[in-house]
Amino acid sequence: MSNLSLINKIKNSQCSKFQKKVYIELLNVKKGSVISYSKLAEKIGRTGAARAVGNALNKNPFAPDVPCHRVVKNDGSIGGFAHGKDKKIAILLAEGIEIENGKVVAL
DNA sequence: CGTGTGACTCGGT
DNA sequence: GACCGAGCCACAC
Numbered sequence: 001m002s003n004l005s006l007i008n009k010i011k012n013s014q015c016s017k018f019q020k021k022v023y024i025e026l027l028n029v030k031k032g033s034v035i036s037y038s039k040l041a042e043k044i045g046r047t048g049a050a051r052a053v054g055n056a057l058n059k060n061p062f063a064p065d066v067p068c069h070r071v072v073k074n075d076g077s078i079g080g081f082a083h084g085k086d087k088k089i090a091i092l093l094a095e096g097i098e099i100e101n102g103k104v105v106a107l
Numbered sequence: 108c109g110t111g112t113g114a115c116t117c118g119g120t
Numbered sequence: 121g122a123c124c125g126a127g128c129c130a131c132a133c
Contacts, residue, residue, distance in 0.1 A: 018130060037115055040128085050115040052130040058114050059131090073115070080114025088114090 003027050006065055017048065017062065022056040023066045031067075031097045034104055036074040050074070058082060070095075076103040 010023050021044035029035050035043075037050035046052065056069040060082065069091045073079045078099075081088035089099055098105035 016111090016131075046129075048116090048127090049129045051113065051128065052115090054114040055112085055130060056114095060114095068114085071114075075116085078114090082114075085114090 001065065003004070008061070010062060010066075013061065015059075018044075018049075018052065019056045019059070021045075022053055023062055026057075026066050026068065026071065029067060029070050031070075032107065034072050034092070034097060037079065038074050039069055040059045040071060054080065072104050076105075076107045078102055078104070 006027060007024055010020050014018070015023075022040065025040060025043050026035075037053045038048070041047060041049040041053045053071070057071060058080070059065055060068050063082065069081060069088045071079065078088055078092075080086050089102075092099060092104070
């Protein structure tokens with residue numbers, strides 16, 4: 001499924017505007033790279049809403065279509081994941097992202 | 108409409 | 121490093 005149809009599905013969904021922004025912006029994150037909660041919040045025009053972003057990802061009705069695993073804490077640590085942080089780490093490693101001592105190296 | 112909650116963040120202990 | 125408290129924001133009740 002292309003990202004375009006995915007975006008369309010998100011737009012047609014019943015989620016809040018905020019959630020849609022989060023998911024769509026997340027689709028813009030290419031494989032092999034990560035972004036922090038606060039930075040993602042800033043991208044969608046809600047600087048400081050890192051917590052709200054986490055809330056949106058926790059609900060994530062489009063998983064695993066929306067790569068919510070590419071979002072980590074501001075200091076590079078893994079953060080959380082609906083299916084267990086170890087699973088999140090495994091996915092990140094599979095995408096070529098280096099993780100050291102529970103933290104993303106590419107910072 | 109007030110309250111509680113959390114996949115956050117920062118600063119202090 | 122671990123723990124704690126205080127801001128922070130969107131959302132469900």
